[in-house]
Amino acid sequence: MPYGIVGQRLEQVTRRVPVDEPPPLPENAKLKSIGKPVSRLDGIEKVTGRARYTFDVQLPGMLWGQRVLAPLPHARIKSIDTSAAERYPGVRAVHVMERLLSTAKLRDPKAEQGNRYPTVRYAGQPIAGVAADSPRAAEAAARLIKVEYEPLPHVTDLEEAMKENAPRVFPGPTEQPSTAGGGGAPPGLPQKGNVRGPDSKPLGMGPRGDVQRGFAESDVVIDVEYRTQVQTHVPMEPHGLVADWRDEGLTLYASTQYMGSVRDEAAEYFDLPKSKVRVICDYTGGGFGAKYGIGNFGLLAIHLSRKARAPVRMVLDRREEHVSGGNRPNSIQRLKLGAKKDGSLVAIQLKAWGSGGVAGGAGVGFCHSTLYECPNVQMEQYDVFTNAGPCAAFRAPGQVQGIFGLEQSIDELAERIGMDPLALRNKIDVSRTDDAVARAHERRVGAEKFGWSKRRPAGSDKGPIKRGVGFAQSQWLYLVHRNTGCEVRVLGDGSVEAFSGTQDIGTGTRTILAQVVAEELGLRPEDIGAHVGDSRYPPGPASGGSRVTSSLTPAARNAAYRCARDLASRLAPVFQASADDIVFADGKVMVKGKASSAMPFRDAVKKAGFNEIAHRAERRDDYEGYMAVTPEMGISRHGIGGVQFAEVAVDTETGIVKVERVLAVHDCGRPINPKLTESQIYGGVIQGVSYALYEERHLDAGSGHQLNANVDQYKIVGSRETPSIEVILLEQLGAQSSTDARGVAEPANVATAAAVANAFYNATGKRIRTLPMTPANVLAALRA
Template sequence: MAQWKPLEKMRYVAHDVPRTDGPAKVTGAAKYTADIVLPGMLYGMILRSPHAHAYVKNIDLSGAEKHPAVKAVLDMNKYTVRYYGDEVAAVAATSPELAEEALDLIKVQYELLPFVVTEEAAMAPGAPRIAEEGNVSWERAGDKAKVEQILAGSSHVVEADIRCQVQVHACLESHGAVAQWEGDKLKIWISTQGVHGCREDFATYFEIDQDKVEVICDYMGGGFGSKFPVGVEGQVAARLAKIAGLPVKLMLSRKEECLAVGNRPSANMKLKMGGDSQGKITALWQESNGTGGISGNAGFPMPYIFAVPEGAYYKKHAHVRINAGTERPFRAPGHPMSAFGTDIIVDMLAEKAGIDPLRFRLLNDPDQSRQKQYKIGAERIGWETRWNKVPGSGSTGKKRGVGIGAGRWGGGGARSTKVQVEIFPEGKVVVSTGTQDLGTGIRTLVHQVAADILGIPMSYVTPQIGRTIYPFSTGSGGSITTGSVTPAVNNACNTALTRLFEKVAPALGVDAGDLACEDGVIYAIADRSKSLKWKEATALLQGEVLNITDGWVEGLSSSGVAGCQFAEVEVDTETGRIKPLKYVAVQDFGLAVNTLTSRSQINGAIVMGISWCLSEDRTMDPKTGTMVNPNLESYKLSGPMEIPEIEVIIDHMPERGVIGLGEPPQVPVAGALANAVYNATGVRITRMPMTADVVLQALAKKGGA
């Protein structure tokens, strides 16, 4: 099995390395999909249903077709629209404004149907059936009677009603594409998490060979799971371009982003947990529901983190369809909800059992990494002095408290990943692979790893990613990009170096196997006086470009990570404002290839988790069936004032190889915050978002009780 070069031999890996593409991004030199402008390019736009549920009785495109600026019109051939924002038709015109004007000329006759936009309404007896399959599909596990019996026999039992709201991805860059046909060949710039997946999607959709499709995503502004498939918007861009015979750009608006390109499902759970006199968890009882919009899919893994004895878990979960845009994967799908519910119920059980929640976790969490991490994090947050033994016992007015959350994730690597290394006679090295950088920093990681494995400065290396003309790489999901790409880069660079050594060995009068390269110097291991500078060595290629492609190898990556977070908050009990003051995040992800971008990932995940917990709320209006806040004014993302001091502790385990980090630090954020709010106020808030009204209401209820 392959092994990483010893860390002490590497100049870049496991160090803070600024992003390779940072200057291009901040100066605007980096071209995103929205920046692409082609000669004769048209602008595509989609007509969407203003109704939550309706039959399309008739659609008259003639007005748009007659518009002089319109070059293509598409009927989506929908018989039924099933949510506010569902696609109905599309046009391509010579400017965005004229495209919008043309959409107004399409006349659609709808026959309105009853709709439901909340889980409660969808599950109510006599609710209108909004899908052939029915509104609800059930998922069950365990024996209810048996679990209730265990609970009845437990020393301590706690109960909680947990509500996690739907969260939209809110990628800074919207979904969209620029499509260009040359004969039967499609070239498409698209904001995507998988250029090769998109190539396959387009080829399948248009029934053409994959080699006829070229997909480009040099830069992108976030996906978080919502940008795997080409989507309706990608298909529409390509179809319009085909009809018009001209390139078409179709980028979605912020409103469309909120309605139609995915979200994190809700999770509403009633939980009961039992504990024995020693503080060990005896049973977990769960009745829950969640909605993933019209597709219904809304699962989350339970039991989570903590050991529940065999046969002591009961679940009845409803996947609920409502008339709203369908879910898509979102940064650690399911896990943040599992963690939120679990972190709260465990905190409650600890209190009931009279055990400090930190010690309760040490008692019940079987994971050895987290056992260590809890202690590190507790020390850094100052648990012993900052945790209020009596919740809410701090000073009056603004109250402070601390809380803990925990998470896990998988990761891994795709064996199918390939990397091409080209060594040019002038010494330049180009490393290419068809992965894509969602903003996580993989371009920089490719750059670092290549330089370190070859033993040359990063300035000699140019990383190339984001295009299907480069060797196959997998989609960026499940936090597997680093585990897929960096082992392949490592292996391909090793292979290339061996080949280069074979070329230069005769000149040094040694065997190729006796050579090494360090700091840009190739030398004989046994006799360092026999050496060549990198560029002297590559000059020996004599006009030939050394070009090899190699793939992923085992031994350089693994999967399975653990993390925990500690939050300190301040709650203004008069206004209901929760202010996160500090987060300590302890996270394991094996070998940290770039400690700087790793900290960035964790910082970003904490900001995103706080945003979900404190302010984001997709507000559906049951009367009209619409989302009333499809914008970044009233769909409230955290801003600079919500961001606390964040201390990241990388639980470095280089011996495990690389493991992805994109998702795991998102998981424990909200649970830690909820527990800190309880510790500060003595009032348990179990529903998100914890906006001022929710907090004030909870405080008032407590005060009146």
């Protein structure tokens, strides 16, 4: 199989490949469909409004759901009276929650005073729900539900929660298993008060060496603190679910990143066979890690639908989306690096604290032990519980926060030893993994394209507007969703369809599915009916962790290959040739080497005289296996990465930072569709700029309420703040699967804030160690 970076060096390597898989693909330039910038096949549906999102679902007899939310950040519920709501005109069902999802759970439930109702631990926690004939009736009835609370002491600030005498969010040690969207926290860690940990083995990477000896042997030591903020998800389409409970089963219309977790949670919580739960997700209007499972709102909708015997629509409003829809945890990171004068890293020590509110999983990633060569590494990462809404996976969970600190410290080390930041990384980023090899090439390509050699000393501009450039690296996991399948059908009239029970959250999954199938059958992508969004199709991957393309495309190609071989055997008598000599290309079927035998694909299929050919294939493990496996996922010993260069302008009088230009150079294995891949990277850069400069959740310490739970005061980058973005893609063949495709969503986001921060230093000569880069934080950094 071909291995290496196309355009640089390709070699041939040997892999053990199952005999029924297709032969290796050549580089993209030699292909017809794969690797081409095909426009989204569903683009017209989206821009004309024909695409049906969960928000748009309207079913006959559908009821409107409304939630009752806790107004206090911490309280016991003494009583709930729903009688007035039940009598309100138009009300069909009322339900009071007796269990909660998305929060940490007490290791010993007896540690808390017994109560039939869950303890309130954050303002905005759902308490009950109402289903009525109209939204107005549901809202009016919800206001009639009387809840008597016993207020308890609360704490919303990370550092306050760490104190010995801080109010306890949980009265005892907790656990939080991971979900389909990742997150969670390692089991069995010690907990003292609100502080749980340390986790010293993120991603299973334990400590190594002796950091104290390493620092003693170091010529240079960098010892600094970084702080990052809470960022909420704010997808275009809020969380939503329509539940339709009928005698024949439960149908759920969900805005989700994984239909499998929605089905599985519903089946588990309601004691239903999975065969009785169907999930439909035609389109999802954005999801960055929080849209997994049914959620508390979905739990309510299903209960209400079962009671009312009618469909119930439950969609979060903007305030609830901010408060309970998930967030990226904040962090305090104390990072210490030791190095020799030549730049060789000797020791890395990290202590980090983060709060995911009432949920665990507030770590800062795994980059400190995996990105750079270093013999002595020690990490301690702690969860700190606060009375705030639960965190959720968010586009490279933890890694964005960790890279923000690590990449600034590497730059600071480079300055201390008088070495160019890129040259230092050339020395220490030297592992043999695919992502490290790719980053070395990306640094060279990016530096030349960006004009890195023209970089000036820090703080060179004399006026109040100071410009500078910066650089940072991305690192993420190459993940494979192992339980992934695809079915391809060729019908008797020559039409072709592909089916997978995955979902398209806006990344173009339908289009890449069609491209891969089209390549095997010699057709155009628009000739393929690509079907996703229904749990009755073969199981598809979750849209998270940059794993859809790496998981789905090999299964799709393998299924299409089997269809092609089956079809060739049926066409052999028609063409009076061997099945091995039947070729599919350019929308035609022909005998190899006989152009005169070419026949349009549809005409040839009709002559074969069959009704349907259908073949299904599963995603097999990578040819070289994995570094680690779970029942659902394979984690490669290789990774995906990228580098980003940023140019900023800093107004030192007002504290306003403007990102003017970003160059992103990324690898994702074989780009199946460069146009869609670039779109993913644009989105990652924009989201990263928004995180670096603007986004921050503000909680009122007294009431526990979020003060900016809207899309007005919660500032997100807009068109005026979006920089000029240029993307360069590597085509890197890793000889791991039948398509060699990997994802790109996470690394596109990871390095942005760090690159902007390093550019800030080059502009001003001052380090900014606190995010976001608001005028207040900028002016404080300039005064430091």
